[in-house]
Amino acid sequence: MKIFLVDFEYSAPEGFMPRPICMVAREYFSGETVRYWLWDCPPKDCPIPTGPDVLYVAYLASAELGCHLALGWQMPVHVLDLYAEYRWMISGRRPFAGYSLLGALQSFGLGGMPAVEKSSMRELAIRGGPYSCEEQQLLLKYCESDVIALTQLLHCMLPHLNLALAVIRGRYMSAVAKVERTGVPIDYALLNAIQARWRELMLGLVEKMDRDYGVYEGTTFKTERWAKWCSAAGICWPKLPSGELDLKRETFRKMGVLHPQVLPMYELRTTLAELRINKLAVGPDQRNRYLVGAFGTKTGRNAPSSTKSIFGLSRWIRHLIKPREGMALAYIDWCQQELGIAALLSGDRVMQEVYNSHDPYLAFASLAGAVPKTATKGSHPRERGIYKVASLAVLMGMGTEALGEATGTSGAMGARLLSQHKEKFSKFWEWSDGQVDRATMGETLQSNYGWQLHPEMDGPTTFRNFGLQANGAEMLRIAAMAITERGISLCALVHDALLIEAPLDEIDAVVADVKACMASASRAVLGGFELDTEAYVIRWPNRFCDERGAKMWETVMELLGANDSPAPV
């Protein structure tokens, strides 16, 4: 068995696929090191072995594996990603010096300075070629210094790792590399039209709606001016405990009921907040690409940049997602994923039945005696809405007051909802309380495939929710591996959902295949319990539509004067 420690330098402008610059690989036991310049004419095949007898070690391996994909090289069978493992190791603890390779090394007391200045190397990589001989030598030297650091880090971390679980996480990084390369197809012309007139659009809105207030300076809201306007209008504006004005969207909405003259300001603030679209990272091939940020959270979820990823921005912006000619997309999610996980992990049979019922929220309402057994979504929309919010909020540990607020009722009703939940799902609460107790006693919480949380900085609500979210993240990882390993184009990962792409005449079969992968992933995490999935298919020439963002989309299209109204779902 051989262990190769690998690092690439590469150039990857926003939205572009990476272009490898150079690579250094070092064999752990022999110390033998190979250096390859890759910018001009890279070797056709990977110069180091990648078979089942090799462990491929990298730091944030999605980058290295993305270079393999770019070069058409074989992907390694076994990957160990020390970034993922470092996040795993210290999950729930404060990082000693951040999550970079050097930060990880410092946490082991090995703070070796890099041989070459890091920021200048990054600039050199981003700049792209051609590179002079000196620059080549500099980049290779820098690359090698990272490989040496990586070697030291492996030495430090090896005794702490669970290799069987670590290589599963490494395998996920291969899936991530593919997702980061595939990206999301975008209606580029329309995006450009919006971006080109973005500033003008914002200023136009402010100009029109701020006229009567005089609160804005350019596109920025001035709190002092708002205070002045309020006192002139004889309005006593609510304050935060800190003494600052409470400028929450919700506060504006509520104050609008009492003082309708503030409503246009509510509209303006809402619209401006949602109008952020200028950083969306779209490459010349009209696809949205960004780093997935695998294992970026303490529950093991991905943490992509919310401005670079189209799924991190407001929902109306998803209307820009559009399959290329002859292609189709499908957005597939697990139905009520965390509810299902809660039902299974806790072993609560009642909750499992509710989950498996046609409409879990109504089923809870019915159990609580709030609606008749015969109730439907149409007959009792209000009650269903309340019990839906309650079902989900309870999983995050919401208290009575907040629950009353969230359901638009009262603290008393919040208390009632909570006690109904505790009564009907007593087994769940036993389990949930158990998680809190164990963590409070200092026990590290574990998900079913070994993600963990050290209970050092967090409180009871986090402990309650950890198992649900961490197992959900695991489910997504297992599905993503299965899907990409079947050669299916996986465009995006969205926590409990994913976006895939296929030719029009294959999409139905591919969706069936993906749903099977997702069902299988749920069984893998939940010991045979299967979660249902729902698919939304978008066929060219239609675009992605989200009803929760439809109104804003129409507003923007109107402002733009484009006659491209959203196609029917």
Add this chain to the structure above:
DNA sequence: TCTATATCACCC
């Protein structure tokens, strides 16, 4: 003028 903090927006 720059940076740190708080608050708020969005996403699941």
Add this chain to the structure above:
DNA sequence: AAACGGGTGATATAGA
């Protein structure tokens, strides 16, 4: 008794 989980990012204000 506690009491809305996990994120990223923009913006406004206060402090150096």
